[in-house]
Each structure stands twice: as C-alpha cells, then as structure tokens.
Amino acid sequence: MANLNLTQNGNFSSLAPIIPAAGDDNGRSTLIFLGTGCSSAVPNAMCLIQPSDPPCAVCSQSLFVPPEKNPNYRCNTSLLIDYCQSDANRSYILIDVGKTFREQVLRWFTLYKIPRVDSIVLTHEHADAVLGLDDIRAVQPFSPSNDIDPTPIYLTEFAMESLAVKFPYLVQKKLKEGQEVRRVAQLEWKIIEGNHEKSFVASGLKFVPLPVIHGEDYICLGFLFGEKCRVAYISDVSRFPASIEYVISKDGVGQVDLLILDTLYKTGSHNVHLCLPQTLEALKRIRPKQALLIGMTHQFDHHKDNEFLAEWSKREGIQVQLAHDGLRVPIDL
Template identity: 40%
Template sequence: MVLFLGAVRPAPSLIRFAHSRLQFSLSNSSISVSRYGSAPFKRFLQACLQSNSANVKTGIQIPAEQSEIIFLGTGTSEGIPRVSCLTNPTKTCPVCSEAVELGNKNRRLNTSILIRYPRSSGICNILIDAGKFFYHSALRWFPTFGIRTLDAVIITHSHADAIGGLDDLRDWTNNVQPYIPIYVAMRDFEVMKKTHYYLVDTSVIIPGAAVSELQFNIIHEEPFVVHDLKFTPLPVWHGQGYRSLGFRFGNVCYISDVSEIPEETYPLLKDCEILILDALRPDRSSSTHFGLPKALEEVRKIQPKRTLFTGMMHLMDHEKVNEDLIKLMETEGLDVQLSYDGLRVPVTL
C-alpha cells in the first residue's frame, strides 16, 4: 500500500505539481527473474562479474531491451578512500591507496543501485537510495551508461548515506523532469521532515530559490508497485531497535543495511535468485552491519542462486576477498562475490 502525501508548496508550484502528478497502480504483478536462460546468457552474466578494471572504465554494452541492475555505490557512509588513510604518514592502508585511482574496484561510494527496465514508454530508471555521494555516483555513471531521467527513488532508511543526496535531485527536477516520486516509510519520512524540511514544505524557501521537486509516497511493510514493477519490502534490523527496509523485485532481493534478519522476513526471501547483501568487514559484524562471516551464514540459510555483497569498508580488498570467495564455489557450491561501483548485472523482470 502506498499513501501519497505530496508536499506543501506555494500556489505556482502546486499548480504545476497537480498537472504533472501520476497515479500508480497497486494491482498484483507477476514478476520473475529467469534462471539466466541459455548458456550464452550465462557466459554474458559471468563476463559482467569478472574482475576486469576495463569494464569499470568503459562500461559493458547491454541491449536496450535488457533489464539490468547498476551498482552506483557499494561502500560505507564515509566512502573509500578515506581521507584519514590518505593523509596518514605511515600509509598503512593499501585499499585506500589503490582506491585513489579512478576505475579501481576498491573505490566505493554510498551504497545504492539503479534498476533499469524497458516499458512501452521507454527505459524506466528506479533508484534505491540517494546518499551523500549520490551526485558523485551520477557524475561517474549516468553519462557513461546513457542515463538521463530518474523515474522514482525508493528509500531503505533515513541515515545520511541513504537520503543525504535528496537535495541534489534538483538538477533533475530543474533541468530534466518536473518532479521525482519518492517512496519512503513513515518513520523515515518523519526524519526527512526535519533534515530536509524545505523539500517537504517548499513554502518555507526564499522566493525564487530552486530546490528539488519531490512527490512523497508513504510505503508500508507490504508490496507496492512503481511503474509496473512490484516491490516487496524486506524488514530488517539495522542496529538495535532501528528498522531498515530491503526490497524484493522479481526474484532479486536487495538488503544493503542489516544487523539482523527477523524470522518473519525469511519467507519473503524464498527462491531468491540474486541476493545483494550487506557485508561490512572481513572478520566480524558490527552493531549495525553484517560482517562477511555472518553474511555467508545468511547466504547458506537463504540459498540464493547468486550473491553479491555490498556496503564494504576499507578492510575489504576487492581482488583479495573475491579470490577467497570464489573457492566457496568449489567447496560448497556458493556463488558469492563482492560487487563494485559501476557493476552491471543483467536481469529479467
């Protein structure tokens, strides 16, 4: 269920907003992700996941009719590299030192993905989370992959690395499109009313100032539909007493910020094809995030066909960790790898 709240706006903006408002159907949609079809498609998917830095620099050509997920960011709130590591005279952090290089897979911005899929009206672009570094991610990947519009933004939680980039959406609503729908839980919307009060109530801004034109839609912990694509919220804990949402669309399950998965959420993960899961560090979990050992434990329990980890800190060296993870395919049949900024994964929705 989605509750449309809109925003409080001055009369001119309200008129324009009313004319441009869209209504979304809440009818049940049957969506599935294929088992990657034929052998050529399997090889194509594997090629997308290979650790070849050239892929990051030039991008992979994907047919316009092919749905895909693009990882816009796969790092922590402060991103990688860390300034403190780069200015440390002892230079003890090889990951951050390597991450300075554009195209290095240890270079990570705030966790976020873009879902792209064809519709009769053209390609639809749905963003999950717009954090502090969103604009930098957009600068890097939108021109590279030919992305211009944002058809909706879905929010997982109200931390700065998930909503800190909402103000930057003004570039789209001022120059590309009249507004952007935002889908957010009520508890997180209440936070936005404080942190981004001028986006919720644009009547408070200085006359003539240009801010993001956002259409707020309240979601609950039940399925909702955005531009013909069904999303099922996956409620998880992101620290004690703090609720965050993952999302299932088709047979893709995305859980970017999690310290514990409640028992009632596991049935929603059944028959998951692609699992995108939080894995902060290589040795242990924190109070708010899975570490790699816990993430692997969850993979064994959920049993997805493929898993891509996200939200990695600077102790997670992309190449070294993936070299260890690939061994799990031989020993346990687990297809698990770290994702990276700019990774494109073809899917069928």
C-alpha cells in the first residue's frame, strides 16, 4: 500500500491508485482544498491575544510562518472542483462560501489561476458556509448596473429561507420604487432536495445530496459526485443516518474512492461534529479507499498528526491523512 506523502508544493505524491503524482493532471479534474479549518479558523484568535503559558504551538506558528507555507493555517472549510468535462472544457464548482472566502480567493485562485466560479453548492446556511457570499461579486465580471449572467447556487429550501434574512439584497429580484442600483453579487437561486434519491447537476457534474446529522436538531448536506472516481464530501456531521452510510460504504451501495470527512477535535467528542476518535470509527465502518480529513481546530498539528494517521492507515488498510489549505488533488471524475 502506498503511503500518503506530501511534496514541497503541497500535493500528495503517492495516493495510489486514483490520485496520481503531482503534475500528472493534463486533461484531468482537480480538487482544490480552499479551506480545511473549523468555523473560527486556525490560528485561534484567542490563542494570540491571550496566549497561554506555554503558548499554543500551532497558533503561534502563524506569527512567523507565512500562511502559504503553514499547513496549520486553516480557513473555513471549502472545496473547489476544477471539473474537466469530456470535451476538455473546464467548469469551476465551489462547495461553500464561508467567512474567509476573500482570503481564499487571493491565496489559491491566484496561485492555481482559477478564473471564475461557474456554480456554487451549499451544504447548509451556517456562517462558516455562507458569509462569504457577498464577495462572490469579486469573481464575477464588473458591472455597476449588475448586468451580468448570475452564478447558479444550489441549496435547500431551508437554507434559502435563512439566506433571504441574512442577505435580502442578494435574494431580491426587483428593486423597489426609488431604490438605487448597487453593485452586488448576482446569484441564481436553485432549490434542491435534501434527499439522496434526488440528484442534481451543477455545471455538468452530477451531485447526490447526502443529508447527515449536524447536531440532533439539524440536517446538513454532504455530497457524492464523480462517476470514474466516486468522491463523498461531508464537512459537518455528528452522526450518519443508516441510509446515508449505506450509500457510501463498501458493504452498502459501493466503496467510495475518496471520502472527505469532518474531524473537529483530536480527542473526546462534540455534540455537532465528529472528532478524531469517532471519525476513525466511521472510516472503519465505511471503508473508503482513501480519506482526507477537514474541519480541524488548533488541536491538530499537521505533520505530527499525519505521522500518527500514516501508522493507523497501515494498520487498518485505509489511507487517511489530514488535508490542508491549498492541497490540490488531480482526479478522474
């Protein structure tokens, strides 16, 4: 079994068989991890303004290591799918637009030469998934009169109702009499069902919603996508309904090639997120070919904890590592 090793530029050098060596991605799709951190992001501001004794080692790194060279610097969880279709045309599909979206654009869109966003898919309406929506205008053509094609955004009816309160000016269809035109992001709201039997297509790529428990009073969506390689993306989960676990498990509908999964804390448990002990138990049940973990707090030290996960991977026969901001994974979808 190949180990999960990082190259200098942050790509996985050996994630066999589905994710090739860095640079071997001509004509392929890629997954770009724009953010891999929790809602408050890493570094945790409190660790810097009221430092402990000794200081938090992970958060303190941000004071002397540039973010692009620091895998412990984590923005809000978000994934960009650079989807290469059969005709070689590319579409750019964004999953979640959190509080740190502008920073992610400046850092990773520029590095990887991402020219635009063609579609947006939302997992839920919490702040770390939607509060960057105002900044979508930064990746749209400039028009002071808003005379541009809107970006399709796929979300549940529940999320739509919440966003209509948070961002009424982004949802409003027509100006009221006497209301001035102001330049805002132009979005085309598309309601989807939170049902794994009700798939939808965004920019040519089929998505299957995976409703999971994000605290016992709340449903959040994950998504299953890809035909050549099946990818499950589940960013916010505390418990899997049996029907959804069946859809993505080796002993159910079929093994997924890559599972991208929530893990908030390194120890213990949490009421609305999986923590590492529960995440690893879920991986042993679901048994993906490979897994990348996201949503981490400052409890995780990227290199040290990936050493632990490499040993766990050998023992359990499931390749798993912590992802990091800027990770770019070539993949056939």
